[in-house]
Amino acid sequence: MTNTKSIGQLLSRGILSENPIFKLALSMCPAVGISTTVMNGVMLGVAVFFVQVFSSVTISLFKDQIHPRIRIPSYTLTIATWVTVIDLVLAAYMPGAYAKMGIFVKLIVAFAIITMRLEMFACKEKVKDSFWDGVGMGLGFLVGMVAIGFVRELLGSGTILGYDVLGFKPLLFFILPCAGFFVVGLMMAFFNWIEVVYKQKRGVRS
Amino acid sequence: MKDIMSIVFRLTLTCLMAATVMGAAFIITNKAKKHNEHVREERTMYALLGYSESKPAPVSIVLHQIYRYIITEGEVQFVSYLIPTGSGKSGAADAYSLVSLDLQGKMVDQKPVAIDGEKIREREDRDKAVIAVAGPGKEVRFADHTIIVTDNGKRIAYLLGGKFPGFKTFIGVMLALDPQYTMVGMEILEHEEDPGLGAEIEQDYFKNQFQGKAFTTLKGLKVVKEPLPADYQQALEGGLAEADMAKVMEQYKEKDIYALTGATISSKSVTDGVKGMVKKFAYRLDSLDKVLKEQQIAVSF
Numbered sequence: 001m002t003n004t005k006s007i008g009q010l011l012s013r014g015i016l017s018e019n020p021i022f023k024l025a026l027s028m029c030p031a032v033g034i035s036t037t038v039m040n041g042v043m044l045g046v047a048v049f050f051v052q053v054f055s056s057v058t059i060s061l062f063k064d065q066i067h068p069r070i071r072i073p074s075y076t077l078t079i080a081t082w083v084t085v086i087d088l089v090l091a092a093y094m095p096g097a098y099a100k101m102g103i104f105v106k107l108i109v110a111f112a113i114i115t116m117r118l119e120m121f122a123c124k125e126k127v128k129d130s131f132w133d134g135v136g137m138g139l140g141f142l143v144g145m146v147a148i149g150f151v152r153e154l155l156g157s158g159t160i161l162g163y164d165v166l167g168f169k170p171l172l173f174f175i176l177p178c179a180g181f182f183v184v185g186l187m188m189a190f191f192n193w194i195e196v197v198y199k200q201k202r203g204v205r206s
Numbered sequence: 207m208k209d210i211m212s213i214v215f216r217l218t219l220t221c222l223m224a225a226t227v228m229g230a231a232f233i234i235t236n237k238a239k240k241h242n243e244h245v246r247e248e249r250t251m252y253a254l255l256g257y258s259e260s261k262p263a264p265v266s267i268v269l270h271q272i273y274r275y276i277i278t279e280g281e282v283q284f285v286s287y288l289i290p291t292g293s294g295k296s297g298a299a300d301a302y303s304l305v306s307l308d309l310q311g312k313m314v315d316q317k318p319v320a321i322d323g324e325k326i327r328e329r330e331d332r333d334k335a336v337i338a339v340a341g342p343g344k345e346v347r348f349a350d351h352t353i354i355v356t357d358n359g360k361r362i363a364y365l366l367g368g369k370f371p372g373f374k375t376f377i378g379v380m381l382a383l384d385p386q387y388t389m390v391g392m393e394i395l396e397h398e399e400d401p402g403l404g405a406e407i408e409q410d411y412f413k414n415q416f417q418g419k420a421f422t423t424l425k426g427l428k429v430v431k432e433p434l435p436a437d438y439q440q441a442l443e444g445g446l447a448e449a450d451m452a453k454v455m456e457q458y459k460e461k462d463i464y465a466l467t468g469a470t471i472s473s474k475s476v477t478d479g480v481k482g483m484v485k486k487f488a489y490r491l492d493s494l495d496k497v498l499k500e501q502q503i504a505v506s507f
Binding site for chain 2: 065066067069070073074077078080081084085088089091092093095
């Protein structure tokens with residue numbers, strides 16, 4: 001892991017080959033719980049994106065000062081600090097969105113994906129690499145949330161971003177929490193299938 | 207041992223840094239947050255009066271804030287009202303007076319209060335100004351906040367905020383009354399009742415039951431443990447055409463409040479709380495109006 005990587009590699013890894021939701025299967029609670037609409041997905045995705053980037057950079061900056069025995073408390077404190085800051089900023093400048101998402105923003109402290117990236121990457125690598133890794137992972141989470149939200153909103157309420165596109169409600173089931181599992185599972189399978197097909201094709205060509 | 211010292215030192219430092227960052231963020235965002243709360247409160251008020259963003263209130267509508275204080279001096283208690291005495295037009299200079307009444311409703315004194323319209327909203331600044339005016343050796347306690355709504359100088363509604371005990375903790379509400387003390391609307395602002403049971407008090411089919419209840423009905427309002435009639439429920443939730451809705455609401459105007467299933471205590475506390483608030487408000491406003499008229503104090507409402 002010590003060899004230097006290009007920005008593109010770091011980004012694509014977070015979004016595609018190590019996508020937090022579809023590949024690493026981390027932070028599934030929000031993916032299942034609140035991805036009922038595209039807007040919810042975007043909101044939480046953006047919040048997680050900022051927390052991930054800020055925390056990665058912070059930990060990477062102070063990686064030599066962190067005593068190895070208190071790594072996890074330090075990570076948790078860092079994450080909690082940034083979550084609080086984002087929570088305050090949202091409450092102050094986006095009150096409408098905050099009224100809906102407020103409870104979930106506070107939960108970001110416990111998201112496995114952020115701690116995992118700090119432990120796996122940020123505490124070993126350079127600040128610049130950590131930044132791009134954070135951006136990649138944050139975007140990967142955002143993309144995952146939006147994709148799940150898209151499917152669930154379209155099939156559950158027949159709308160996209162609140163606009164009526166189908167004119168009817170196909171399956172109310174998709175807005176219920178249990179449907180989150182089905183959608184995540186199916187999309188995971190879909191992503192893996194694409195990867196397998198892609199690799200096979202490339203294998204045939206070479 | 208050296209390890210422990212280092213860990214303690216580093217953790218303390220981390221906590222201090224985290225606290226600094228969070229504190230800075232709080233200081234920066236606090237003003238905007240307070241402003242949002244104020245905007246939300248104002249929106250609730252206008253919504254109760256029947257205005258919304260698509261149907262904004264005309265400029266002739268003015269809200270006059272009245273703050274009630276209890277001032278105790280030894281054994282004697284006074285009820286003091288902080289009232290606006292300016293012209294009431296927006297843009298005109300703000301002027302406020304503290305009018306004190308004794309418990310029999312006789313005026314004790316009237317003193318001008320030096321405070322501006324922005325500061326009066328902040329509880330701390332307001333309390334300080336009232337304490338300064340009341341003089342030393344007196345205990346000053348803030349009681350409640352009422353708003354008188356005027357349209358071209360004519361009173362059209364009263365908005366009163368208040369809190370009363372619910373099943374678990376306090377329930378905060380805002381009521382809108384018309385000048386005859388008939389209930390125009392009610393909004394539940396805060397509560398901690400049980401989700402699915404007592405928390406249903408904030409649903410339309412419960413809170414709208416208070417709508418249109420006249421003062422005489424309100425005074426004797428009770429809770430009945432009967433199922434909510436289907437047509438009434440539809441009307442309360444706005445599921446009927448406007449003409450039908452008015453008819454159904456008229457039909458149930460003098461009926462008691464139908465209790466929520468499984469939450470009789472919450473229903474009863476809201477009903478009793480609202481009843482008490484309206485009754486006390488009507489009494490207090492009548493005595494205040496009488497004094498203002500007798501003493502010929504010019505007020506903006």
